[in-house]
Amino acid sequence: MALEDHLLTEARNPRSTAIDAVGALGIVELMNDEDLKVVAAVRAEAANIAQAVEWTAERFRRGGRLIYVGAGTSGRLGVLDASECPPTFSTPPEMVVGLIAGGPPALTRSIEGAEDRADVGAAEIAAMNVDDRDVVVGIASSGRTPYVLGAVREAKRRGAATVGIACNRPSLLGAEVDLDVALLVGPEVIAGSTRLKSGTATKMALNMITTGAMILIGKTLGDRMIDFTPVNEKLRIRARRMLRELAEVDDARAGELLAASGGRLKVALTAHLAGVDPEEAEALLESHGGQVRRAVEAKTGASRL
Structure with a gap:
């Protein structure tokens, strides 16, 4: 049996097996019902998210950075959260950074194979001269994206605090990082489409990390x-x-x-x-x-x- 067969993010949702037969209102109501599970999943990881907030604020006070690393939807969410910090909190652009597999072109289109390059993830962290003043947050709903794993391994080797945000537990990412945040939202209404509940939960967690840290440093x-x-x-x-x-x-x-x-x-x-x-x-x-x-x-x- 393949690894994917055991991943919560790849499982089928028994409530949506006939979602194509319920009409527009049925689709919206079903998705809304499933989205109610997101808040509870994030709440269950409140202590771990709070730890990430404290680590981030402490690094900011020392002149360090928060660096998000992800691929696909996860990478886009990291870049989005990073890009909103300067206008919201008057932070320099280099204070919160989002790295996405495939670089800027991947923000608007899929870059085939980019997420499978662990070596590229590691190289991008090395190019940023990451050190013990930084927090590196790897984001991967599956918890197994090679690009993200390569990045957090290199970050940890360099002394940075590492956080993993996934929607599976246990996960390869959770085993690599100092702090494992697992947002267990359950199977998506479209099997494997982690831009849905997984993406929503991830966005909530990222909001909490940056907003919480900014509050703690007096923003x-x-x-x-x-x-x-x-x-x-x-x-x-x-x-x-x-x-x-x-x-x-x-x-x-x-x-x-x-x-x-x-x-x-x-x-x-x-x-x-x-x-x-x-x-x-x-x-x-x-x-x-x-x-x-x-x-x-x-x-x-x-x-x-």
């Missing part, structure tokens, strides 16, 4: 995205609104604070609440882990947030 204040530079009108309006609400100032004063802080909302907010100039606000943030709340309390001796 938010409560539920507000405060570490961004307003480079367009939408963001300029958002920055002024946040300053009005959090600093309790009028719109004109909010504009003045942003101008004095080079447009950096986080610095403007800290400067106003701590009663210091932008330069001292930057120093306060630097010495308090980028956390506005901690920086303001350290300077004023009281919570103003």
Whole structure:
């Protein structure tokens, strides 16, 4: 019996064996019912995902990177999550990186055989000079993609923390990494089509890793995205609104604070609440882990947030 016969991601779903005979509404309702299992599968791995969040935040504090590695849908999800970090959290593009088997062309079309090259996965990690300041997250729904396995092996050899995200357990990927995250969503409604529940679960987990790590390093204040530079009108309006609400100032004063802080909302907010100039606000943030709340309390001796 072939290895694939034992993989949960390749199994047939008894609820969808006649999905081609139930009509459009039946298809939608069946898929929606199956998607309800995704949340529970992610919740079951909450402790492991939280560990990945903590490792990532700790590496970020040391100037390290989060590097996603995947093929096909898994690779596209990693690239997507990485690409959304700069506009959301004002991170440099090299801080969160997505590698996909076959390179950029694989984002829009299948590159035959790319996922089978373990040597290429290893070479791409080596080319990035991965070291012990980095976290490398291998993403493979099957848990056996050679490109991903080659990458995590090389990353581990170089001292990086390694995380595997798969939808099978046990898996070859889980056996290779320091932290095994297994999102057991069950068989897909179309057998083996892991862009469905597996992809949804993976997207949720990646959201948690980057968002959680960014929160821990001070990229938010409560539920507000405060570490961004307003480079367009939408963001300029958002920055002024946040300053009005959090600093309790009028719109004109909010504009003045942003101008004095080079447009950096986080610095403007800290400067106003701590009663210091932008330069001292930057120093306060630097010495308090980028956390506005901690920086303001350290300077004023009281919570103003």
